[in-house]
Amino acid sequence: MNNKADSKDNNKDKLRVYEYAKSLNMSSKEIITILKRLNLPVNNHMSVMENEMVHKVEGFFRDIKSNAAAKRAQETTSVSVSSAQPIATRPQSQQPQQHERKPQAQPQTTNNNLSQDRQGPMNSINTKTQTNQQQSEQRPAQQSSTNRPAQQSSNNRPAQQSSSNRPAQSNTARPGQGQGGQGNRPSGSNASRPGQGQGGQNNRPAPSGQNRSSQGGQGNTNNRPGAPRQDAGSRPAPQGQNRAFESRPAQGQARANDDQANRKGKPNQKRFDDAKVSGYKGNNNRGPKGRGGKFQQQPPREKIDNTPKKIIVRGTMTVGDLAKLLHKDASEVIKKLIFLGVMATINQEIDMDAIHLIASDYGVEVEVKIPVEEDSFETVEETDEDENLVARPPVVTIMGHVDHGKTTLLDAIRKTNVTGGEAGGITQHIGAYQVEINHKKITFLDTPGHEAFTLMRARGAQVTDITIIVVAADDGIMPQTVEAINHAKAAGVPIIVAVNKIDKPEANVDKIKQEMTEYELVPEEWGGDTIFVEVSAKQRIGLEGLLEMILLVAEVNDYKANPNKRARATVIEAELDKGKGPVARILVQHGTLKIGDAFVAGNCFGRVRAMVNDKGRRLKEAGPSTPIEITGLTEVPQAGDPFMVFEDERKARAIADRRSIKQRQSEMGANTRVTLDDLYSHIKDGEIKDLNVIIKSDVQGSAEALKGSLAKIDIEGVRVKIIHSGVGAITESDIILASASNAIVIGFNVRPDPQAEATIAQEKVDVRMHRIIYNVIDEIEQAMKGMLDPIFKEVVIGHAEVRNVFKVTKVGAIAGCMITSGKITRSAEARLIRGGIVVYTGKIDSLKRFKDDAKEVAQGYECGITLDRYNDVREGDTIEAFVMESVER
Numbered sequence: 001m002n003n004k005a006d007s008k009d010n011n012k013d014k015l016r017v018y019e020y021a022k023s024l025n026m027s028s029k030e031i032i033t034i035l036k037r038l039n040l041p042v043n044n045h046m047s048v049m050e051n052e053m054v055h056k057v058e059g060f061f062r063d064i065k066s067n068a069a070a071k072r073a074q075e076t077t078s079v080s081v082s083s084a085q086p087i088a089t090r091p092q093s094q095q096p097q098q099h100e101r102k103p104q105a106q107p108q109t110t111n112n113n114l115s116q117d118r119q120g121p122m123n124s125i126n127t128k129t130q131t132n133q134q135q136s137e138q139r140p141a142q143q144s145s146t147n148r149p150a151q152q153s154s155n156n157r158p159a160q161q162s163s164s165n166r167p168a169q170s171n172t173a174r175p176g177q178g179q180g181g182q183g184n185r186p187s188g189s190n191a192s193r194p195g196q197g198q199g200g201q202n203n204r205p206a207p208s209g210q211n212r213s214s215q216g217g218q219g220n221t222n223n224r225p226g227a228p229r230q231d232a233g234s235r236p237a238p239q240g241q242n243r244a245f246e247s248r249p250a251q252g253q254a255r256a257n258d259d260q261a262n263r264k265g266k267p268n269q270k271r272f273d274d275a276k277v278s279g280y281k282g283n284n285n286r287g288p289k290g291r292g293g294k295f296q297q298q299p300p301r302e303k304i305d306n307t308p309k310k311i312i313v314r315g316t317m318t319v320g321d322l323a324k325l326l327h328k329d330a331s332e333v334i335k336k337l338i339f340l341g342v343m344a345t346i347n348q349e350i351d352m353d354a355i356h357l358i359a360s361d362y363g364v365e366v367e368v369k370i371p372v373e374e375d376s377f378e379t380v381e382e383t384d385e386d387e388n389l390v391a392r393p394p395v396v397t398i399m400g401h402v403d404h405g406k407t408t409l410l411d412a413i414r415k416t417n418v419t420g421g422e423a424g425g426i427t428q429h430i431g432a433y434q435v436e437i438n439h440k441k442i443t444f445l446d447t448p449g450h451e452a453f454t455l456m457r458a459r460g461a462q463v464t465d466i467t468i469i470v471v472a473a474d475d476g477i478m479p480q481t482v483e484a485i486n487h488a489k490a491a492g493v494p495i496i497v498a499v500n501k502i503d504k505p506e507a508n509v510d511k512i513k514q515e516m517t518e519y520e521l522v523p524e525e526w527g528g529d530t531i532f533v534e535v536s537a538k539q540r541i542g543l544e545g546l547l548e549m550i551l552l553v554a555e556v557n558d559y560k561a562n563p564n565k566r567a568r569a570t571v572i573e574a575e576l577d578k579g580k581g582p583v584a585r586i587l588v589q590h591g592t593l594k595i596g597d598a599f600v601a602g603n604c605f606g607r608v609r610a611m612v613n614d615k616g617r618r619l620k621e622a623g624p625s626t627p628i629e630i631t632g633l634t635e636v637p638q639a640g641d642p643f644m645v646f647e648d649e650r651k652a653r654a655i656a657d658r659r660s661i662k663q664r665q666s667e668m669g670a671n672t673r674v675t676l677d678d679l680y681s682h683i684k685d686g687e688i689k690d691l692n693v694i695i696k697s698d699v700q701g702s703a704e705a706l707k708g709s710l711a712k713i714d715i716e717g718v719r720v721k722i723i724h725s726g727v728g729a730i731t732e733s734d735i736i737l738a739s740a741s742n743a744i745v746i747g748f749n750v751r752p753d754p755q756a757e758a759t760i761a762q763e764k765v766d767v768r769m770h771r772i773i774y775n776v777i778d779e780i781e782q783a784m785k786g787m788l789d790p791i792f793k794e795v796v797i798g799h800a801e802v803r804n805v806f807k808v809t810k811v812g813a814i815a816g817c818m819i820t821s822g823k824i825t826r827s828a829e830a831r832l833i834r835g836g837i838v839v840y841t842g843k844i845d846s847l848k849r850f851k852d853d854a855k856e857v858a859q860g861y862e863c864g865i866t867l868d869r870y871n872d873v874r875e876g877d878t879i880e881a882f883v884m885e886s887v888e889r
């Protein structure tokens with residue numbers, strides 16, 4: 001009977017880190033960090049979390065929560081105090097709130113109910129409010145004695161006192177006894193106690209040591225509006241306090257206080273100065289006696305909460321940097337991050353989301369000014385205000401199988417649709433051209449075929465907005481049609497199907513549509529969402545319809561760009577022209593490129609000397625989606641290279657230089673592509689959720705079989721995604737697609753062709769060749785799951801035979817054992833075996849040799865063993881001890 005319960009417990013004990021993390025919606029890494037911080041034994045995400053560990057972690061969260069609440073409360077206090085209102089006039093209502101918020105108890109409280117809510121002061125947190133500071137000094141010794149009232153609610157305090165009192169409460173708590181020590185406590189230390197404070201306390205003579213402080217005390221009172229000067233003055237602070245203050249680092253408050261002091265021109269000035277120098281935090285109060293009166297009249301100069309109203313953020317930053325910006329302790333920020341589920345150290349970078357969250361938690365506005373990451377500018381995504389965005393022409397690529405009419409279609413479109421005013425211009429081949437229909441422009445990339453398209457993508461350039469898949473109506477879907485579809489899908493670009501050659505008698509449009517449904521391209525009239533347009537490139541039939549459809553898709557997707565900034569573009573083609581030197585055909589994507597602009601293109605730089613459009617016209621400037629040919633480069637960049645304008649040529653040159661150095665380094669450096677070997681680390685780091693796979697096989701049947709089997713693999717939420725499959729050798733195009741899509745390539749009974757071989761090495765794509773389907777599946781599964789298998793293996797370390805059982809009250813059953821093999825260790829796990837059946841599995845609770853605890857007992861020795869929460873041990877049972885050993889992968 002017990003067994004059941006026990007086994008349940010055991011299961012509970014077997015809670016793994018990753019399961020626990022999952023239940024908290026946190027990552028294993030975070031939980032591991034916490035466990036380590038708590039000095040709890042943990043190896044990795046498979047480590048078992050015992051109840052005790054769970055409790056400790058929960059306790060840890062609770063602590064953080066309460067600390068954060070306390071801090072928040074304190075901040076609230078400081079905010080309210082630092083508001084312009086003089087304390088005296090502060091509405092009472094605020095007080096209660098504050099009190100409520102401070103969760104932690106203060107050390108010693110004092111008087112009656114009054115007291116002190118703020119523990120803040122007691123802790124090092126300190127004195128955001130002047131009040132707090134002030135009070136401390138003056139706290140009369142007697143008060144100190146009192147206990148901390150459970151609630152320090154200010155409510156009890158009479159209205160008048162409220163302002164002045166608040167502070168007092170906090171401090172009050174410190175009794176004479178405690179006070180010396182409390183010197184460290186920031187705010188608490190000073191001020192006079194409120195209600196009471198006003199009169200009585202002040203008069204209390206200070207202990208000798210306190211003299212210095214007593215003076216200070218006066219100062220305090222003065223500041224406090226309501227409080228009579230004398231009080232404060234008379235109450236000297238214990239010396240200890242003073243010292244403590246002095247040693248405290250300077251803060252804003254101190255400065256504020258000093259100001260006051262200076263203004264008064266009191267004799268104590270020197271002291272204040274000292275305080276400033278020595279870092280005295282805030283108790284201006286300890287001013288010279290004389291000052292008090294004047295201060296009294298003044299609205300209190302509250303502690304200045306130096307939390308900025310706004311911070312300017314330029315991208316991600318470390319926790320430490322953010323803390324500095326916010327004028328907070330890094331530890332405080334780290335705690336907040338933990339609340340957000342982010343485990344970070346002071347030097348760790350945090351992303352913009354976390355920065356925003358933390359800042360908003362402090363009520364700080366964040367202004368993001370992302371500087372252009374100059375060296376790797378292509379990685380910076382520019383965001384523009386909506387009002388700066390203007391519609392731009394869509395950029396279209398035409399893809400399809402060989403001879404299905406891509407080139408003819410491109411030519412036909414170009415000829416039939418020459419932009420009105422520019423008719424007659426000499427057509428230039430500049431890698432792309434624009435046509436106009438219904439007063440709207442469309443940009444066509446002139447290099448048909450998915451290879452070029454994907455090559456660009458592999459270089460990180462996503463220039464295409466819409467793809468047109470051309471299929472010859474007399475032919476049907478061919479291997480490259482499928483490739484093209486897959487390449488377009490992998491890029492996530494909308495597809496329009498142009499069914500070409502409809503002029504041919506053998507054209508069968510329906511057959512094409514039917515075949516296309518197999519690739520999830522279902523015509524609208526059949527209930528799908530893919531636009532099919534029937535055209536004849538040769539006869540120029542249906543071209544306008546095609547263009548209109550492009551505009552329709554563009555309208556839906558609302559392509560926009562900001563033309564009013566420095567240009568960013570992509571190199572479509574580049575070459576060394578005998579006459580002009582290096583020329584680059586580029587497509588402007590953002591901003592406007594102007595003659596004379598200094599730029600970087602890939603690792604090259606230059607200054608735009610001349611710009612020509614596709615009609616051969618010279619341009620002075622070119623806006624978004626405009627293809628142009630430029631001269632003025634110093635070298636020839638590569639197709640797909642990013643292009644960006646910089647303020648001057650010197651800068652452009654420096655950046656280009658750095659980029660080429662970086663490129664050389666990265667070429668020598670690590671491979672960032674996914675490979676089966678490092679798949680797990682990518683999965684673990686959350687970098688990939690799908691494993692992209694390209695399958696090439698000898699026959700269609702095996703490709704299909706592989707596809708089906710791989711698609712079923714789903715391990716810990718990571719799936720295999722077949723982005724392309726086909727029959728035939730592994731081609732360069734496959735490799736480029738893999739490179740662009742971070743995919744691995746599986747060759748089933750096929751080999752890469754020679755060109756592909758070279759590209760594999762260059763692009764560092766993981767290509768696996770197999771002849772047995774099972775092996776493919778096994779390999780992929782192992783790569784995905786293998787790592788998720790327990791990293792521990794059980795190792796039996798010894799056996800003990802139970803020879804006697806002693807029942808001891810409060811302890812339970814002690815098994816008197818003889819170690820019959822190996823050894824039993826205190827930290828081992830144990831199985832209790834009775835008649836060959838495991839009746840218990842759990843921890844060893846205690847291991848003793850005679851009366852003493854033993855760490856381990858070896859074979860041939862006797863010992864006493866108790867099992868964790870299991871007492872039904874019987875003579876003749878065997879205890880098998882085992883440990884979980886981590887296994888090298």
Ligand SMILES: Nc1nc2c(ncn2[C@@H]2O[C@H](COP(=O)(O)OP(=O)(O)OP(=O)(O)O)[C@@H](O)[C@H]2O)c(=O)[nH]1
Nearest residue numbers: 401402403404405406407408500501536537538539
């Ligand atoms: N009847 C007819 N023939 C066409 C049509 N479009 C193209 N063709 C012919 O099909 C052949 C191939 O056309 P291309 O435009 O070169 O085809 P492609 O897809 O560009 O071919 P590659 O550049 O080799 O990939 C040419 O002989 C064209 O004249 C059409 O609409 N109707």
